[in-house]
Amino acid sequence: MDGLFQFLSYSGFANFTIGHGVMILVGLLFIFLAIKYNYEPLLLIPIGFGVLIGNIPYLQDSGFAIGVYDEGSVFRYLYMGVLKGVYPPLIFLGIGAMTDFSTLISSPRLMLLGAAAQVGIFLTFLGAILLGFNLNEAAAIGIIGGADGPTAIFLSSKLANGLNGNLNLIGPIAIAAYSYMALVPVIQPPIMKLLTSKKERLIRMKPPRSVSKTEKILFPIVGLILTGFISPGALPLLGMLFFGNLLKESMVTERLAETARKPLIDIVTILLGITVGASTQADVFLTKQSLLIFVLGAISFMIATAGGILFAKVMNIFAKADNKINPLIGAAGVSAVPDSARVVQHEGLKEDPTNHLLMHAMAPNVSGVIGSAVAAGILMSFLL
């Protein structure tokens, strides 16, 4: 009989709390959004299922070593890739191998939109300090404005990992970053409409010129040298991004590029998603800080979007009449690749069904990836 009672005390029913229930609902919501509305399914399904795994209640002191926070558990070993910042550079390798920088190379001035959108990171950094977070935690929260999940995880694993008196904010920051990335089609359009006139949304941009193979090969090499020398902290991310891109553009390492952009990134995405999701155990995740992170993350994302759009309008003041920028593409300066570019295309088509902005929007979009990784490197070099 004692054995039966012991078994029951170990079961999920005996250890269930309201917090577990809330988090299980969050996990189910992620899975629902991914399947029903196709919001970032490759991320939200692993994360959502990870949330379910992480919030099945069990007796904490049973010595079973089950969750990501239990020493010796399987999930703990997989979570090490997040904790030590191993997964994000591998994701960047895959992104580099699948990204075509042609539009950026053909219209390099659009890089400035990607730079402008990073304003969200630094303003949120200050906002987080105002709300009582220390410098390291504030920097990790601010990076959500970069709308780049791997960068957010990388920086929070370095600055807000529960060591040296900092809170462990990896879980909330990762969930906030990926949630807002998934909600790009919901968050960005109202800001785009608010900050642009109909006339501006109708601007047709010059078609980009074709880019030579030499330029495509030089881009990752020059990009790495320039960004690496100025901000070495960003090397784990940008080094892998540009390396992946060189694998693609060199045309002589197709097998490696294929592996990086398909099987490798898929494996890492699965491991990253499931472990980040599993790290949201109710007792660790449901805190006042998590709520603040979600609020700050949303603000950061909105500021970043607005920053890109407003900067495009400023650039138009100085641009020739036949070479204006459609300010909608400024919204793609946040680095949610390629969702924000897709949203720009969608909003542009709503105004003029023959005005395709996707290729133009991809330029600030990929420069946003570079910009947010550089910002992460700079924050690390200031604060580590």
Place this chain on the structure above:
Amino acid sequence: MNTELLLEGIPIAVVGYTIVFAILVLLYLVFFYLAKLLEFQARERCKRAGKAKCVEGQDFTISGEVSAAISTALYLHFSEMHDVETGKLTVKTISKRYTPWNSKIYNVMNRL
């Protein structure tokens, strides 16, 4: 509110943002002038070859739309090549080579 931390954070934010901007401006400048340099080189090569299209002031580069149209045309050409049939039947008779497995006499005599 921690004013001390905020005072420490403001310069980090200002300098950090300036550096991000500076790096991307630098990349912009490099690729802006690199494109011009490569075009100049190509034009010089073209002039040496004596082609008419490399006159100064004439648009030398191919627009993305033109290359997209050429790529699509090539893609369609190569993907539809398969559908051009000769109209001849391609079923070939295969010579039935002798093998003990299809030999009636072996089966009858059970000599295997």
